[in-house]
Amino acid sequence: MATDPGGFGKLRVFEDFLGLGHFNGAWTETGLTNIGQLAFTSVNEGAIAHTVDEPGGVISITTDTADNDNACLYAGTFKPADGGCVMEARFKCADITTVSINCGFSETLSATTPVQPLEWSGATTASYAVAGGMALANFDADTTTDVWRAFFGDASTVSGGGALNGTSSGKAAVNDEWDVVRVEIDPNGYARVYHDGVLIKASTSAAVTPTDVMHAILMVENRSSAANILEVDYFFAEGFRDWTV
Numbered sequence: 216m217a218t219d220p221g222g223f224g225k226l227r228v229f230e231d232f233l234g235l236g237h238f239n240g241a242w243t244e245t246g247l248t249n250i251g252q253l254a255f256t257s258v259n260e261g262a263i264a265h266t267v268d269e270p271g272g273v274i275s276i277t278t279d280t281a282d283n284d285n286a287c288l289y290a291g292t293f294k295p296a297d298g299g300c301v302m303e304a305r306f307k308c309a310d311i312t313t314v315s316i317n318c319g320f321s322e323t324l325s326a327t328t329p330v331q332p333l334e335w336s337g338a339t340t341a342s343y344a345v346a347g348g349m350a351l352a353n354f355d356a357d358t359t360t361d362v363w364r365a366f367f368g369d370a371s372t373v374s375g376g377g378a379l380n381g382t383s384s385g386k387a388a389v390n391d392e393w394d395v396v397r398v399e400i401d402p403n404g405y406a407r408v409y410h411d412g413v414l415i416k417a418s419t420s421a422a423v424t425p426t427d428v429m430h431a432i433l434m435v436e437n438r439s440s441a442a443n444i445l446e447v448d449y450f451f452a453e454g455f456r457d458w459t460v
Contacts, residue, residue: 319351375418
């Protein structure tokens with residue numbers, strides 16, 4: 216039975232990267248660690264630094280130098296059926312023309328060898344790379360047309376009335392320009408994906424299985440054999456507690 220005797224039913228994380236003094240120098244890290252309230256994992260090493268030349272609290276994540284090296288900030292897990300869930304992040308990339316970014320919710324996430332939930336090759340998606348549910352915004356420099364897109368997937372295939380190759384926002388990514396992505400999932404599994412405050416796509420059926428548990432993610436992956444820098448201004452995620460006894 217759902218109850219909230221102490222007012223603790225809402226699960227909420229908002230990391231603004233303020234006061235991370237121990238990140239003032241680059242810190243090379245492998246495996247799983249924490250950045251403030253968030254978990255962080257990467258494929259191979261990556262440098263983490265607190266950016267002090269921009270206001271408002273910004274974290275800088277530098278990937279390793281090999282093609283397809285990635286790094287992931289995440290929080291959760293959240294079960295949509297418990298009252299829905301939402302995540303939002305503001306970020307920018309120094310050279311976004313050589314990366315892939317997935318931001319939203321993914322059911323599947325490895326804490327040691329993270330895999331991009333969705334990947335591209337040319338004019339079509341290379342794969343829904345994980346079998347679990349996903350609702351997210353994607354940009355991938357390996358596409359023929361480099362724009363932000365909304366995707367819904369489950370069981371390695373398209374879901375939610377979406378399209379195999381997603382729904383285009385019509386907006387290209389720009390180097391060193393802030394992007395804001397927001398993804399909402401309702402208790403029935405229906406979902407919406409926004410970019411810079413504009414709705415890209417609302418699902419017309421369940422995008423994910425509502426009883427599955429989801430990670431809120433922001434993941435970047437190289438598309439060239441060179442390090443890249445992702446700067447993150449904030450990361451927000453919210454869901455509800457399962458009071459079932």
